Amino acid sequence: MLHSFISSLRDLAPIIAVIAFFQLVVLRSMLPDILSLLGGVFMVAVGLSLFIRGLELGLFPIGESMAYAFAKKGSAFWLMAFAFCLGFGTTVAEPALIAVSTEAAKVAAAAGEIESSKQAQSAYATGLRMTVAFSVGLAIVIGVWRILKGWPIQYLIIAGYIIVVSLTFFAPKEIIGIAYDSGGVTTSTITVPLVTALGVGLASSIKGRNPMLDGFGLIAFASLTPMIFVMIYGMVL
Amino acid sequence: MLFISDFLTTFASTVRDVLPIAAIILGFQLFVIRKKLPAWPRLLGGFILVIVGLSFFLLGLERALFPIGRLMATQLIELGESSGGFLWVYLFAFAIGASTTIAEPSLIAVAMKANQVSGGAIGVWGLRIAVAIGVAIGIALGAWRIVSGYPIHWFIIAGYIVVVIQTLLAPKLIIPLAYDSGGVTTSTVTVPLVAALGLGLAENIDGRSALIDGFGLIAFASLFPMITVMAYAQFAEFKRARQAANLTTSATNTQAEDNSNAF
Numbered sequence: 362m363l364h365s366f367i368s369s370l371r372d373l374a375p376i377i378a379v380i381a382f383f384q385l386v387v388l389r390s391m392l393p394d395i396l397s398l399l400g401g402v403f404m405v406a407v408g409l410s411l412f413i414r415g416l417e418l419g420l421f422p423i424g425e426s427m428a429y430a431f432a433k434k435g436s437a438f439w440l441m442a443f444a445f446c447l448g449f450g451t452t453v454a455e456p457a458l459i460a461v462s463t464e465a466a467k468v469a470a471a472a473g474e475i476e477s478s479k480q481a482q483s484a485y486a487t488g489l490r491m492t493v494a495f496s497v498g499l500a501i502v503i504g505v506w507r508i509l510k511g512w513p514i515q516y517l518i519i520a521g522y523i524i525v526v527s528l529t530f531f532a533p534k535e536i537i538g539i540a541y542d543s544g545g546v547t548t549s550t551i552t553v554p555l556v557t558a559l560g561v562g563l564a565s566s567i568k569g570r571n572p573m574l575d576g577f578g579l580i581a582f583a584s585l586t587p588m589i590f591v592m593i594y595g596m597v598l
Numbered sequence: 599m600l601f602i603s604d605f606l607t608t609f610a611s612t613v614r615d616v617l618p619i620a621a622i623i624l625g626f627q628l629f630v631i632r633k634k635l636p637a638w639p640r641l642l643g644g645f646i647l648v649i650v651g652l653s654f655f656l657l658g659l660e661r662a663l664f665p666i667g668r669l670m671a672t673q674l675i676e677l678g679e680s681s682g683g684f685l686w687v688y689l690f691a692f693a694i695g696a697s698t699t700i701a702e703p704s705l706i707a708v709a710m711k712a713n714q715v716s717g718g719a720i721g722v723w724g725l726r727i728a729v730a731i732g733v734a735i736g737i738a739l740g741a742w743r744i745v746s747g748y749p750i751h752w753f754i755i756a757g758y759i760v761v762v763i764q765t766l767l768a769p770k771l772i773i774p775l776a777y778d779s780g781g782v783t784t785s786t787v788t789v790p791l792v793a794a795l796g797l798g799l800a801e802n803i804d805g806r807s808a809l810i811d812g813f814g815l816i817a818f819a820s821l822f823p824m825i826t827v828m829a830y831a832q833f834a835e836f837k838r839a840r841q842a843a844n845l846t847t848s849a850t851n852t853q854a855e856d857n858s859n860a861f
Binding site for chain 1: 611614615616617618619621623625626630631633635636637640641642643644645646647648649650651652653654656657658659661662663666667670673674677686690693694696697698700701703704706707708710711712716717728750751754755757758761762765769771773774775777778780781782783811813814815816817819820835839
């Protein structure tokens with residue numbers, strides 16, 4: 362435990378160095394409230410080492426054991442249902458997504474796409490949030506399907522890029538920045554380890570799949586489909 | 599006292615985030631798989647550690663690091679405005695992008711997994727540093743884009759073209775991992791700081807709208823790691839190939855071994 366605490370401190374050292382350098386050398390002012398900064402760093406380090414321990418004890422094994430159980434059961438339907446629920450469920454409550462969709466509603470109102478009333482904005486934001494959550498669910502389903510079939514990932518991702526690029530020319534200008542960002546915000550700290558363990562677990566329990574080649578890539582789908590669906594959402598509404 | 603109530607608030611919101619995931623896992627475990635989880639007390643303990651750890655992590659960030667980060671972003675932007683150049687802002691964007699990525703918990707998770715799956719061929723630190731450099735370049739370039747006002751999609755499309763070309767050239771085994779590393783970089787630590795930087799820049803520069811130009815930094819931060827991770831694998835392979843070429847006269851065995859773990 363002490364060892365992991367020290368390595369967490371080492372992980373945080375670059376942030377401290379950057380802050381100290383820019384404060385002292387560039388802005389030429391003292392660090393405001395050093396004690397509270399150090400206290401915060403201490404807490405972050407404790408949190409990080411607990412999180413990593415929990416990852417090894419809980420999140421990784423559970424993702425893997427479920428992957429093995431599904432592979433043994435052999436029911437593609439339930440695996441897909443699980444994949445969809447995992448993608449949808451982890452995204453719909455994601456705080457970063459809630460923040461981004463609220464901002465997007467403001468953009469849409471400012472651009473005159475929707476009424477600027479509070480009600481219209483909140484309906485727009487909720488619709489957007491559901492759209493993104495659905496698209497992440499779909500992404501995990503596609504990603505898991507790819508693992509089952511053993512398709513090479515690049516064709517699917519490149520096809521996705523082509524769709525993103527073509528949609529960019531048709532989508533309202535105001536939504537583009539948000540759409541591009543929404544790809545990055547959907548994958549939370551708990552989703553990533555679980556989904557990774559699921560993918561790697563599936564790929565290692567199915568014959569003929571290479572965990573390195575087939576196990577990774579679920580996150581890539583989860584950060585691609587939201588861009589597509591947010592732009593479509595902006596075009597339809 | 600204040601600390602305890604702060605902690606409880608953060609803890610409650612973390613629990614709320616984890617609840618849907620726990621419900622889905624439990625539901626499928628009970629009704630579909632219908633098999634007892636092996637060693638479930640251990641798993642439960644792990645889950646609790648994850649929640650408590652994440653709460654501490656977020657609370658520490660919110661209390662200490664984020665306020666300073668945001669304050670510095672505004673001060674550096676003001677400094678840039680008064681001196682007429684934003685070089686320090688770009689350097690700050692680069693440095694903060696790299697350093698926060700090193701501490702990003704989901705990246706640590708993926709790096710651990712990749713290391714385990716590849717049998718150690720992919721170093722935990724190699725991957726983390728490659729991703730950190732990618733995020734740093736992405737955020738610095740994204741900040742420059744906000745100042746210069748070029749439309750975002752040209753950068754993204756150009757980035758995609760680079761990714762596609764690299765996909766053709768990079769070692770096959772790294773490709774899925776490289777694609778994944780785009781999405782994992784931007785979760786807990788990087789997003790709040792980077793969003794503050796982007797919105798601050800867009801608000802302070804004439805002719806930019808915070809709503810249109812403030813976004814897009816995250817997109818940059820998730821595009822460039824794909825490029826740098828593939829570049830890292832290409833570089834490692836290149837180095838190995840050269841080593842192997844040097845050794846061909848002495849031993850053919852080592853060459854075969856070199857090829858088997860291409861990076």
